[in-house]
Amino acid sequence: LWPGSWINGDFSVWIGEPEENAGWGYLLQARQALKASGLIQPDPMADPPQDKNSLQYQTYLAYDEMYAAEGSDWFWWYGDDMTSPSNDDTPFDSAFRGHLVGMFSAMNKALQLMGKPTVQVPDFPPLVQAKPKAPVGPFTTPPTIDGQILPSESWTSEAGVFQDADSGAVANPNDDIKTVYYGYTQDKFYLGLVFNLDLNQKINTPYSVSLYFSHKHITNADTGEFVQNPFNQTDRYGKELDFLMGGAAFDVRLDFSANPVRLKLFKADGNEGWIDGGSVQGAEIGGPVGAGTQVEIAIPFSALNLTFGDPSEFLVVTGDGGGERDRAPNLGGKVVFEDPTNMVYVTFEVDVSGTLLPLNTYGPINNPPPPDGKGIVYIAGNQDKLGNWIPNKIALRDDGQGGDSTPNDRKWSKTFGFMRGTLLRYKYTIGVPTDENKWAGTEEFPLTERGFTVTKNPQCKKMKVSDIFADRPQPSGTLGPHSVLQDCIQ
Structure with missing residues (x-):
């Protein structure tokens, strides 16, 4: 038999994308817990025991749930390369994670019957990421910058949104960024960030969140004339930015080295260096508060030498004293306004x-x-x-x-x-x-x-x-x- 799927003759349909890799991590976690439990694997071809309260039945059920979760069809639907006929993979995601939880539940019942301590059931967050969308236009009512991204605010109904492509990939210890919301009014750019970590723990450390922003101001739309600030093609850590608009002219940096956190402006020198430009005039910062997983920022376009509609592209990068940790999007930048x-x-x-x-x-x-x-x-x-x-x-x-x-x-x-x-x-x-x-x-x-x-x-x-x-x-x-x-x- 040829190893791999009938699609491309390899294993790419089941592995490689963030959702798939995270799912394999879930499976490994469950399989290792089942092995560590010491429950003896029953004959998978045998009929299930009749007494559902027996050790034999709960052991059989634990392995049966494990087998169900190990089916290849779950990983067929994970990732952007496959989508169910309804264009909604969440039911498959829910069922897959349900089998994992079912395994732990049956295993714990079996352990109780053996007089052994039970195992804490892990949190298996959803793997399917929401599809990206662009802003519908300027905010009708801009969100309140208070560090809380609420469903009732314009973030949900009018903002653009995308998931960080590596979010949920359990093998990445530096997977800081989960979700990025962005939008604008006629005079400000708004950014809402959801993190996979408690940012309160980063206060008074070298940790930072940088918003890299391009610059190109159209002076004559009819002739295509424009002015452009110097830009860099790499971030402060020397990593390629890969902007469609050439590079970033500004690093709007959320600095966690003090309490409260501060927003600083750095300007590109055109030679991959960054010049301290002081504070960001008129900017607002919200967060971290509570669980510390959310931050909101509002920046006047004028602070970036831009006007509404000027070509612009951004990238969010987290880092610390050791260098870059995470970026969103993972490849290139996110265009806000296209460059005509x-x-x-x-x-x-x-x-x-x-x-x-x-x-x-x-x-x-x-x-x-x-x-x-x-x-x-x-x-x-x-x-x-x-x-x-x-x-x-x-x-x-x-x-x-x-x-x-x-x-x-x-x-x-x-x-x-x-x-x-x-x-x-x-x-x-x-x-x-x-x-x-x-x-x-x-x-x-x-x-x-x-x-x-x-x-x-x-x-x-x-x-x-x-x-x-x-x-x-x-x-x-x-x-x-x-x-x-x-x-x-x-």
């Missing part, structure tokens, strides 16, 4: 005629597009403009408008603007508006995604990718065998 002077307009076109490959090559398409039905062709991908992997949300068109070249030619298309260097991952679906969030009966192929990187060539203004529906890429993250990419259209 650094955009490439990418046209996605997909042939759904079925001439080369039947639309149902990898599964049924319940609502085919015209002329065979009334289905609409959609794109789902890893960017806000591509719906953040929500299927049947971002519609393409075949009416000769909005970037579509020829009406009713069964080639659906749409043009989007992305910044140079943006990594794109996507696939197509065919459905109707009520199919939003549903993969089953709509997606071109399961488990695999298309992908390419937007050109960094400053001379290139446009790109076009021509795909064929159900033309599955191998490996995942590349283009289909019959795709054509025009990567530089001037």
